[in-house]
Amino acid sequence: MVRAALALPLLAVFVVPLLLSVALVLPDTFNAQGMNDVWQHPQFAGAFRLTLLTGLASTTLALFSSLLIVARSSRSLSSRAGGFLAVPHLAFAIGLAFLIMPAGILARIIAQFAGWSAPPAWITTQDPYGLALTVALVLKETPFLVWALASVLNRDDLRQAFAGQRAVAASLGHSRRSVFLQVILPQLLPRVIWPLVAVLAYGMTVIDMALVIGPTQPPTLAQLIWVDINNADPEVNARGAAGVVLLSGVILLVVATVAALLRCASTAISGFWSKGPHQSRLRLTSLRHLPQRGRRREAPDEVSSLWNAFRIIYVLVIATLILQSVSGLWVFPNLLAEHFTLSAWKRLLTDASPVFTSLALAILTATTSLAASVLWLESVPQSKDKGLLWLSAFALCLPALVIGLGQYRLFLALAISGTATAMFFAHILPVAAYVFIMLQGPYRGFDDRFRSAASGLRASRAHFLRQVKWPMLKAALFSAFAVGFAVSMAQFVPAQLAAAGRFSTLPMEAVTLTSGGNRALTAAYGFALMALPLIVFLVAVRMGRSRWRTV
Amino acid sequence: MLNRRHLLATAFAATALPRLAFAAAWSAIEAEAKGQSVYFNAWAGSDTINAYIAWAGDEVKKRYGVTVEHVKITDTAEVVKRVRDEVAAGKADGSVDLVWINGENFRIMKTEKLLFGPWSEAQPNYALVDVEGKATTKQDFSETVDGLESPWGMAQLTFFADGAKVPNPPRSMKALLEFAKANPGRVTYPAPPDFYGTTFLKQAIYEHSADRRFMSKPDDGSSGLLAEDTFTNFLDELHRHCWREGKQFPKSQADVTQMVADGELLVGITFNPNEPANLVAAGRLPATTVAWQHEQGTIGNTHFVAIPANAKAKAGAQVFANFLLSAEAQAKKNDIKIWGDPTVLAVQKLNDAEKAAFAAASAPGGVTLPGPTLLEPHASWVPALEKLWLERYGKG
Numbered sequence: 001m002v003r004a005a006l007a008l009p010l011l012a013v014f015v016v017p018l019l020l021s022v023a024l025v026l027p028d029t030f031n032a033q034g035m036n037d038v039w040q041h042p043q044f045a046g047a048f049r050l051t052l053l054t055g056l057a058s059t060t061l062a063l064f065s066s067l068l069i070v071a072r073s074s075r076s077l078s079s080r081a082g083g084f085l086a087v088p089h090l091a092f093a094i095g096l097a098f099l100i101m102p103a104g105i106l107a108r109i110i111a112q113f114a115g116w117s118a119p120p121a122w123i124t125t126q127d128p129y130g131l132a133l134t135v136a137l138v139l140k141e142t143p144f145l146v147w148a149l150a151s152v153l154n155r156d157d158l159r160q161a162f163a164g165q166r167a168v169a170a171s172l173g174h175s176r177r178s179v180f181l182q183v184i185l186p187q188l189l190p191r192v193i194w195p196l197v198a199v200l201a202y203g204m205t206v207i208d209m210a211l212v213i214g215p216t217q218p219p220t221l222a223q224l225i226w227v228d229i230n231n232a233d234p235e236v237n238a239r240g241a242a243g244v245v246l247l248s249g250v251i252l253l254v255v256a257t258v259a260a261l262l263r264c265a266s267t268a269i270s271g272f273w274s275k276g277p278h279q280s281r282l283r284l285t286s287l288r289h290l291p292q293r294g295r296r297r298e299a300p301d302e303v304s305s306l307w308n309a310f311r312i313i314y315v316l317v318i319a320t321l322i323l324q325s326v327s328g329l330w331v332f333p334n335l336l337a338e339h340f341t342l343s344a345w346k347r348l349l350t351d352a353s354p355v356f357t358s359l360a361l362a363i364l365t366a367t368t369s370l371a372a373s374v375l376w377l378e379s380v381p382q383s384k385d386k387g388l389l390w391l392s393a394f395a396l397c398l399p400a401l402v403i404g405l406g407q408y409r410l411f412l413a414l415a416i417s418g419t420a421t422a423m424f425f426a427h428i429l430p431v432a433a434y435v436f437i438m439l440q441g442p443y444r445g446f447d448d449r450f451r452s453a454a455s456g457l458r459a460s461r462a463h464f465l466r467q468v469k470w471p472m473l474k475a476a477l478f479s480a481f482a483v484g485f486a487v488s489m490a491q492f493v494p495a496q497l498a499a500a501g502r503f504s505t506l507p508m509e510a511v512t513l514t515s516g517g518n519r520a521l522t523a524a525y526g527f528a529l530m531a532l533p534l535i536v537f538l539v540a541v542r543m544g545r546s547r548w549r550t551v
Numbered sequence: 552m553l554n555r556r557h558l559l560a561t562a563f564a565a566t567a568l569p570r571l572a573f574a575a576a577w578s579a580i581e582a583e584a585k586g587q588s589v590y591f592n593a594w595a596g597s598d599t600i601n602a603y604i605a606w607a608g609d610e611v612k613k614r615y616g617v618t619v620e621h622v623k624i625t626d627t628a629e630v631v632k633r634v635r636d637e638v639a640a641g642k643a644d645g646s647v648d649l650v651w652i653n654g655e656n657f658r659i660m661k662t663e664k665l666l667f668g669p670w671s672e673a674q675p676n677y678a679l680v681d682v683e684g685k686a687t688t689k690q691d692f693s694e695t696v697d698g699l700e701s702p703w704g705m706a707q708l709t710f711f712a713d714g715a716k717v718p719n720p721p722r723s724m725k726a727l728l729e730f731a732k733a734n735p736g737r738v739t740y741p742a743p744p745d746f747y748g749t750t751f752l753k754q755a756i757y758e759h760s761a762d763r764r765f766m767s768k769p770d771d772g773s774s775g776l777l778a779e780d781t782f783t784n785f786l787d788e789l790h791r792h793c794w795r796e797g798k799q800f801p802k803s804q805a806d807v808t809q810m811v812a813d814g815e816l817l818v819g820i821t822f823n824p825n826e827p828a829n830l831v832a833a834g835r836l837p838a839t840t841v842a843w844q845h846e847q848g849t850i851g852n853t854h855f856v857a858i859p860a861n862a863k864a865k866a867g868a869q870v871f872a873n874f875l876l877s878a879e880a881q882a883k884k885n886d887i888k889i890w891g892d893p894t895v896l897a898v899q900k901l902n903d904a905e906k907a908a909f910a911a912a913s914a915p916g917g918v919t920l921p922g923p924t925l926l927e928p929h930a931s932w933v934p935a936l937e938k939l940w941l942e943r944y945g946k947g
Contacts, residue, residue: 119814128798412640512625517808
């Protein structure tokens with residue numbers, strides 16, 4: 001009985017509020033008139049096509065590049081990916097746009113040689129096919145997938161198994177690539193299904209990035225819905241709400257279709273996977289491996305060149321943001337602004353209360369989510385995890401608008417709109433979902449024989465947890481906390497609705513201030529949004545380092 | 552002369568008594584307002600505007616003991632929905648005390664009875680408002696104000712450019728077309744349903760229809776014909792010479808402004824005639840910037856502040872609104888270095904010291920070629936025109 005009660009915190013902060021919020025928003029999404037209006041929207045067909053295109057293309061490309069990076073890198077990448085993850089999508093899109101747009105840094109550099117006096121007629125952002133948006137999404141989502149893949153590869157239990165399998169496969173004549181494709185990959189992919197679904201859902205519902213770098217005529221479906229939802233006319237709102245249902249349905253349909261296709265092709269795939277090593281490849285790799293002595297492990301710092309390319313792009317984007325944040329009037333084709341100013345930073349620092357509100361909420365929600373998830377994982381049998389995983393993924397797939405709207409109604413009905421309680425619940429929902437998804441795998445993957453050994457040594461349960469289990473899982477615990485922290489720092493739509501003007505957080509301040517298009521201010525806030533999660537990620541990586549790294 | 556004095560005397564006799572009652576009622580409001588917190592929901596995309604609101608808040612705190620909290624929003628429609636939801640949920644002490652509003656949002660709040668009032672004409676400083684000279688202070692787009700909102704500032708569609716690159720600004724839609732032909736890819740406007748894009752579209756229709764007066768009445772179905780006419784005779788051709796050949800459009804006015812600053816576009820668009828000058832002062836546009844309006848006039852309107860029906864601090868909100876209407880606050884707002892938002896007051900009614908505060912030295916980026924104000928068409932035209940535009944140009 002007592003053990004069952006330990007599951008309650010997660011139910012109270014996550015499951016119950018989520019279900020209630022969805023229940024409150026469902027009725028007005030099934031609005032026949034609204035549904036009809038969506039189809040009638042002049043831009044619907046084009047927007048739908050764009051959403052499918054950018055969502056699918058970005059997810060596929062991000063998966064391929066993350067697999068390439070993981071396959072070619074021998075070092076643990078999970079700690080290195082954290083820095084990339086901390087960069088907010090919006091800040092990244094703004095920085096990237098200013099690199100590649102016609103009046104951007106690249107064009108300015110070329111202009112020095114080409115003698116241009118006005119920006120060229122490049123179609124590098126807002127292209128009609130959403131290519132710029134796709135590229136931005138791939139650049140932003142690949143590190144997330146690398147991180148998810150690397151966390152699986154680094155799990156203490158799996159790492160040893162993989163090492164053994166690698167050795168066996170290698171002795172059977174498999175090249176490194178062949179081992180990865182035919183041995184590791186089939187075990188890896190099923191374990192990153194949820195992160196993949198999250199990436200797809202994000203790509204298909206993203207609004208802020210699309211507004212910066214995506215096409216406008218037609219825009220993506222999410223942007224179309226965003227405009228409708230923000231209209232003051234209830235009829236237009238109904239069209240937006242119907243659009244949200246439609247978009248959520250499309251995402252589910254895409255996931256289901258891909259799953260079905262994979263199942264149909266499973267014989268072919270497993271046929272490939274169980275095939276022996278490829279001859280030509282074998283020769284090639286054995287040649288390549290000649291200089292190395294024997295088949296010992298690779299040079300410890302070998303990292304894929306693609307990963308290095310990502311690093312360079314991120315550094316350029318961040319440098320662009322910093323430069324922008326201190327630049328005044330910056331006429332084309334000058335490489336530097338006419339004057340530099342700290343006014344954007346002054347503005348950010350004069351009223352620091354939103355920073356503290358965000359910080360307090362992030363620490364509180366990430367800690368609570370972590371504690372509640374651990375309590376659940378310690379007290380509930382693993383068989384019950386599946387439902388919660390589905391629910392977490394569902395919460396992440398639903399556009400923030402739906403949850404925000406439902407929560408807002410819930411808070412109004414409970415008369416807690418505009419209170420600290422409402423702010424806490426508005427933030428913890430996605431945080432709890434992410435933390436649970438991140439933690440469940442490593443936590444359940446913990447080798448139970450340690451526990452048997454500990455009980456054999458007459459260690460109490462608490463003693464075992466404190467001295468053995470949690471220290472061994474600390475990398476997973478700290479990184480789940482860091483992700484939760486970053487997610488909380490990025491919460492906007494539900495927070496804005498719940499705050500009712502009584503609270504202001506850093507992202508809320510950033511979005512409102514930047515609606516005026518002040519580039520320096522946008523860059524400064526983008527940088528601030530990135531800095532705090534980045535610090536937490538770095539600290540988490542350092543603290544999560546194992547004291548007794550084996551091998 | 553006699554006649555006029557006589558009239559004035561009668562007017563005074565008729566208004567003196569109610570005035571006294573007014574004054575008593577107003578001091579009761581001031582007394583009630585003391586200690587209240589006013590949550591002022593206002594668009595916060597401009598640092599200069601935010602700074603001005605902060606200043607005004609400090610002043611009413613000092614003078615009347617009213618605390619003003621600026622709730623920073625990106626879109627006033629958010630506030631309309633929030634008030635609607637709160638009223639529907641039976642929340643009497645609402646979260647919004649005062650909202651910066653006009654046009655469609657006002658019409659919706661008025662028709663759905665979400666506004667407190669009438670109150671605005673009872674403010675002591677309302678007497679200074681130029682209701683004769685500025686018709687839009689009583690008529691918000693097509694909707695009569697009826698004392699449900701208090702005028703705050705004036706707006707008129709204005710264009711701007713770097714005078715060094717555009718020595719002869721195009722002062723009509725026809726001239727803009729010629730300019731675009733000479734400078735392909737350097738002209739565009741934000742896509743409707745963005746507010747600025749829709750206004751550009753209305754302005755284009757005004758300049759292409761022989762009789763624009765009937766547009767002050769509800770759309771009787773002629774929007775289709777009217778739009779078709781403007782599309783085929785003007786926009787189709789303009790778009791061919793526009794940025795990205797009129798297949799993509801910037802998403803907002805702020806983007807257009809930034810693209811003008813970058814040199815990617817040559818002509819910018821704004822609703823605040825002093826915004827270009829303000830941006831020059833802020834170092835975001837070059838000092839050679841010029842601003843102009845079309846010879847035949849451009850669409851203009853007024854922006855207001857309103858109190859929701861379920862506001863908690865109604866007295867405090869009125870005291871703050873009245874302060875915003877004072878000669879002092881309006882003069883400061885009018886100052887290009889502060890905000891540059893044109894006043895709603897009749898400056899000629901003010902005393903000399905107050906008048907002097909409005910006498911602005913011409914600043915770089917100010918409107919050098921002004922045009923008359925044209926009234927907004929009836930609100931019912933907007934959704935129809937936006938839909939027609941999207942159908943024709945929104946598909947890429």
